[in-house]
Amino acid sequence: MIRHSRTALKPPHHFRRLTGVALTVMGIAVASAAHAELRFEISGVGASQIPVAIAAFPGEEGAPQQITSIVKADLARSGVFKLIDNSDSLSDASAINYGDWKNRGANALAVGSVQRLADGRFDVRYRLFDTIKAAQLSALSFGSQPQLMRLTAHKIADDIYEKLTGIPGIFSTRIAYVTRSGKEYRLEVADADGEGVQVALRSNEPIISPSWSPDGGKVAYVSFEAKKPVIYIQNLVTRQRTLVANFKGSNSAPAWAPDGQRLAVALTRDGLTQVYVINADGSGLRRLTNTAGIDTEPRFSPDGNYVYFTSDRSGGPQIYKVSPNGGDAQRVTFGGSYNISPRISPDGKTLAFISRREGKFQLYALDLTNGQEQRLSDTVKDESPSFSPNGKYIMYATESGRRGSLAIVSTDGRIKQRLTTQVGDIREPTWGPFMK
Amino acid sequence: MRTFSSFAIVLSAAMLLAACSSTKLDDKNAPVESRAGTGATNGADPRAVNTVNAGSDPLNDPQGVLSKRSIYFDYDSYTVKDEFRPVVEAHAKYLNSHKDRKVIIQGNTDDRGGTEYNLALGQKRAEAVRKALVLLGVSDAQVEAVSFGKEKPKALGSDEAAWAENRRSDIAYQ
Numbered sequence: 041m042i043r044h045s046r047t048a049l050k051p052p053h054h055f056r057r058l059t060g061v062a063l064t065v066m067g068i069a070v071a072s073a074a075h076a077e078l079r080f081e082i083s084g085v086g087a088s089q090i091p092v093a094i095a096a097f098p099g100e101e102g103a104p105q106q107i108t109s110i111v112k113a114d115l116a117r118s119g120v121f122k123l124i125d126n127s128d129s130l131s132d133a134s135a136i137n138y139g140d141w142k143n144r145g146a147n148a149l150a151v152g153s154v155q156r157l158a159d160g161r162f163d164v165r166y167r168l169f170d171t172i173k174a175a176q177l178s179a180l181s182f183g184s185q186p187q188l189m190r191l192t193a194h195k196i197a198d199d200i201y202e203k204l205t206g207i208p209g210i211f212s213t214r215i216a217y218v219t220r221s222g223k224e225y226r227l228e229v230a231d232a233d234g235e236g237v238q239v240a241l242r243s244n245e246p247i248i249s250p251s252w253s254p255d256g257g258k259v260a261y262v263s264f265e266a267k268k269p270v271i272y273i274q275n276l277v278t279r280q281r282t283l284v285a286n287f288k289g290s291n292s293a294p295a296w297a298p299d300g301q302r303l304a305v306a307l308t309r310d311g312l313t314q315v316y317v318i319n320a321d322g323s324g325l326r327r328l329t330n331t332a333g334i335d336t337e338p339r340f341s342p343d344g345n346y347v348y349f350t351s352d353r354s355g356g357p358q359i360y361k362v363s364p365n366g367g368d369a370q371r372v373t374f375g376g377s378y379n380i381s382p383r384i385s386p387d388g389k390t391l392a393f394i395s396r397r398e399g400k401f402q403l404y405a406l407d408l409t410n411g412q413e414q415r416l417s418d419t420v421k422d423e424s425p426s427f428s429p430n431g432k433y434i435m436y437a438t439e440s441g442r443r444g445s446l447a448i449v450s451t452d453g454r455i456k457q458r459l460t461t462q463v464g465d466i467r468e469p470t471w472g473p474f475m476k
Numbered sequence: 477m478r479t480f481s482s483f484a485i486v487l488s489a490a491m492l493l494a495a496c497s498s499t500k501l502d503d504k505n506a507p508v509e510s511r512a513g514t515g516a517t518n519g520a521d522p523r524a525v526n527t528v529n530a531g532s533d534p535l536n537d538p539q540g541v542l543s544k545r546s547i548y549f550d551y552d553s554y555t556v557k558d559e560f561r562p563v564v565e566a567h568a569k570y571l572n573s574h575k576d577r578k579v580i581i582q583g584n585t586d587d588r589g590g591t592e593y594n595l596a597l598g599q600k601r602a603e604a605v606r607k608a609l610v611l612l613g614v615s616d617a618q619v620e621a622v623s624f625g626k627e628k629p630k631a632l633g634s635d636e637a638a639w640a641e642n643r644r645s646d647i648a649y650q
Contacts, residue, residue, distance in 0.1 A: 246627035248591050267648075268580070268622035269595065290599050290623045293592045306592065308621065312603060313596035334596040350593055357593055380590045394590055401589065423590050468591065 086120040093146035095130035099154035110193035114211040119455030138174040221464030260294035304338035348382035541566040554600040568612030586639035595625030
């Protein structure tokens with residue numbers, strides 16, 4: 041059992057004991073670190089753990105980020121690796137003593153090197169070996185800008201994860217979520233490990249339902265800045281905002297079609313909340329559902345063949361699916377009287393949703409192939425599930441100590457992680473796609 | 477409203493005076509009236525002069541029914557309760573006589589449940605008030621129903637009092 045808690049970014053305790061004058065001097069540094077601070081805690085491990093050794097990369101101490109410490113943290117957090125302790129430093133050119141590493145319990149070994157180039161970039165090389173088969177599994181090299189060293193480390197971790205499990209890693213993916221601190225709402229983007237926080241949008245009014253575009257370059261969201269819910273798409277790089285839906289009434293719940301050209305949205309322009317499809321530039325509005333009640337929270341299935349949504353047509357909220365071309369909807373959830381927030385796994389086989397049972401709002405997974413249902417959380421105020429792009433994890437919003445926090449659970453329910461901020465609330469997570 | 481009621485008091489005092497003046501002083505059977513007493517129970521000074529501000533807006537009268545802008549709902553309910561009918565009717569009457577005025581009905585929910593589903597439930601509360609106004613003759617163009625869901629709670633806290641305070645539609649004049 042691994043119990044891992046990252047506290048590296050926390051201001052050291054002695055900062056808090058400094059006198060007033062010293063605090064004023066330190067104030068800026070501490071304050072600027074405060075909003076960027078997310079803290080990860082892990083509990084539980086995978087069904088089987090692969091023992092892997094990561095040797096120190098010669099030269100990495102001269103780089104702005106220690107590559108192997110990031111790689112090791114990523115692998116430990118995934119829950120599927122057992123890190124074999126070592127104090128070795130091995131470059132990609134070192135001779136490998138397979139038998140020795142095998143005896144030390146490692147099934148795999150990663151080595152590498154970091155070298156500063158004349159143009160200021162870093163040459164990062166890495167190799168992965170199978171110690172049982174005495175064979176090389178992978179070799180990569182990166183010419184990394186100093187500010188992209190974290191990304192390089194995450195890509196190495198992704199490669200190790202994929203070579204050893206057969207599943208693409210998600211360490212280099214990003215997450216977006218909304219924080220609230222005092223009167224300020226922020227849409228933030230961070231690495232999947234909660235580091236490298238960047239603010240995409242700042243507002244004095246609520247921001248909800250961020251949804252990452254399939255190409256990873258844009259986020260659609262609902263902003264209340266016009267004193268009502270309005271849907272925007274924001275290009276994360278250029279900061280350009282496109283008004284997608286500002287019809288009479290409320291405009292909410294944007295969800296991208298897999299082609300990235302259209303969105304399913306929830307609008308009230310014709311009465312109560314109904315599901316519509318609209319082009320990403322705000323043109324071509326088409327109504328998809330037609331009931332006298334509530335139809336909301338649309339989500340495209342990854343193959344684009346269905347739009348899942350929440351509807352109260354049977355009384356309480358249940359999850360249904362309908363063809364994006366319209367037609368009759370089919371009911372999908374039957375257990376419990378309150379099932380909301382449908383999210384389909386990347387392989388289309390699992391439905392994650394929030395169910396209220398005995399007053400608790402909890403994360404559930406429904407196997408769409410056999411109808412088996414599994415509760416995945418122990419918390420009681422869960423919301424907004426979001427699959428990792430490799431389908432192995434679900435991130436969701438919950439509450440801890442009366443404050444909003446994020447949690448991640450593996451889809452088998454075995455590995456649990458908690459992501460908290462030191463100040464304010466954090467909610468409405470959306471996991472970004474794989475990016476080139 | 478204040479100017480209207482003051483006017484009514486002045487009017488009734490004047491009528492009272494008119495009635496008194498028709499009583500013959502030499503009629504022994506005539507009831508004896510205490511004018512001072514009548515004036516005291518009415519609380520009206522027959523010589524009072526109250527100002528009317530031409531163009532003053534009853535909407536701004538903090539004592540008037542139009543100052544009530546919130547309609548509260550029961551748990552899991554989306555219909556306007558009878559006790560809030562007079563509030564809705566007063567706003568309908570005002571909007572009907574002020575065709576240039578517009579309102580946004582902002583629906584709210586308590587903090588239990590999902591963000592988007594609560595937004596849809598808040599919309600149901602806003603829509604209930606919007607429909608009531610339209611049934612009372614208010615033009616569609618004058619009223620828009622929107623939802624804040626559970627995003628802008630008036631009362632913080634997780635007890636029945638806070639939840640009840642947040643199960644609400646507000647009428648916001650533009």
